[in-house]
Ligand SMILES: NC(=O)c1ccc[n+]([C@@H]2O[C@H](COP(=O)([O-])OP(=O)(O)OC[C@H]3O[C@@H](n4cnc5c(N)ncnc54)[C@H](O)[C@@H]3O)[C@@H](O)[C@H]2O)c1
């Protein structure tokens with residue numbers, strides 16, 4: 001098997017390259033590619049590692065024919081078109097905890113720089129001016145800090161600010177009352193935060209809900225002389241509105257690490273005397289860059305080499321320890337899905353997946369995802385584990401999981417029920433001690449079949465002579481039978497045969513099997 005290949009497209013600490021190499025992943029570093037250049041080369045890679053500079057746009061993703069994973073060495077994934085990646089079945093992962101302390105510390109540094117005019121005082125002092133009376137600052141002590149978005153970074157900022165004896169209030173619709181108590185912050189609505197805060201610090205992701213959250217209306221509700229810190233995303237602030245509020249004095253100062261357009265070579269807020277700027281340095285410390293580079297390289301290598309999924313934005317997690325335990329079940333789940341998907345010719349309305357016995361105690365989300373992949377693949381070649389749940393949802397297929405630890409006839413069992421408007425089909429499978437998947441029930445009929453690459457699936461009436469006729473027909477066409485599994489509901493009733501054959505079955509032969517007396521349906525299935 002050839003080695004997977006990763007492109008590192010942004011500045012990453014050198015440890016990342018070493019980790020990829022040590023783990024057996026080929027790696028190329030090409031920093032500063034133009035969008036067009038990235039589109040031209042991306043098809044040659046299985047993985048793409050980025051920070052915030054490279055934009056993994058829909059166009060890049062459309063060209064990324066072999067891409068399986070995009071790793072963000074950092075937190076914000078707004079430079080990655082997640083929707084396009086998910087639709088193409090590309091796993092997107094970030095490193096949510098590698099740079100949070102560094103960014104929180106930068107936030108505090110920005111707040112202090114703002115309170116004491118440090119950047120401008122520094123510049124004028126270097127210039128030989130001694131403007132002692134010009135730079136009178138304010139204390140942070142006993143001031144109210146309003147945190148908008150109290151997640152990883154917001155909560156570290158809250159902790160550090162409390163160390164500076166600030167009163168911290170937070171607006172975050174997803175912050176629980178208990179967590180707020182644990183953090184020692186007062187949970188408030190945005191309106192209250194704006195009215196009460198002396199300093200406001202933004203720590204939300206950039207979403208449709210948060211874009212422009214600090215606009216003219218919000219700024220007008222603030223205390224006169226409020227100070228704003230933004231070390232999250234530029235798009236959270238309407239920059240023209242902020243400039244107007246700074247000019248009017250409603251806002252006393254703003255410290256900005258991020259801008260609506262980056263790299264920000266020009267911006268209406270640049271050179272405003274009350275604005276402190278840094279060029280998106282929140283995560284730029286030796287420690288944070290080491291953390292995110294190592295984490296992203298390990299996560300991407302684990303994914304490409306072992307199927308382990310950590311910190312994925314668009315798929316269920318699988319730890320490195322779980323991956324080998326899940327592996328035989330993944331095959332079983334995919335085969336059950338593929339069996340039902342190939343046997344089904346009409347629209348699916350509902351999918352019921354039952355996990356029984358040992359498997360019920362495992363992480364079943366990836367199993368469900370791969371089962372849906374198998375089920376939908378016959379209709380949609382581009383489906384994979386990442387996009388299968390989304391594709392099912394888009395097609396209005398209701399998916400439900402039922403788990404029971406109790407063992408039935410088997411120590412472990414996955415049963416798949418597929419419903420259309422008219423019918424329901426069930427297929428169930430297990431793992432025997434050899435860890436190889438076996439189909440043990442189809443439409444309520446017991447069977448014991450291992451699925452090979454080429455299978456013939458026949459439903460027929462249980463009548464004497466059928467097996468002989470089928471064997472003779474296949475033999476006459478020089479089709480060799482590898483395995484032959486049979487089952488029936490009751491003597492003389494419905495029967496099924498699952499026949500593994502060496503090589504693909506020609507279509508005309510399926511028609512001939514279909515024409516045999518007693519055959520209700522014959523199908524070629526591939527696994
Ligand atoms: N400047 C930098 O270099 C730098 C470095 C790291 C992270 N960041 C950015 O900082 C931000 C926060 O990162 P994090 O790791 O703390 O993320 P996080 O996901 O841990 O926290 C975000 C918080 O925002 C809250 N939130 C979501 N929607 C909200 C809304 N409409 N109103 C209020 N709160 C809302 C969430 O509930 C969550 O608690 C992100 O935008 C990230 O990209 C910037």
Ligand SMILES: O=C(O)[C@H](O)COP(=O)(O)O
Nearest residue numbers: 051052053074075076283
């Ligand atoms: O979201 C993040 O992690 C930060 O914005 C850091 O971005 P950077 O990796 O480009 O410094």
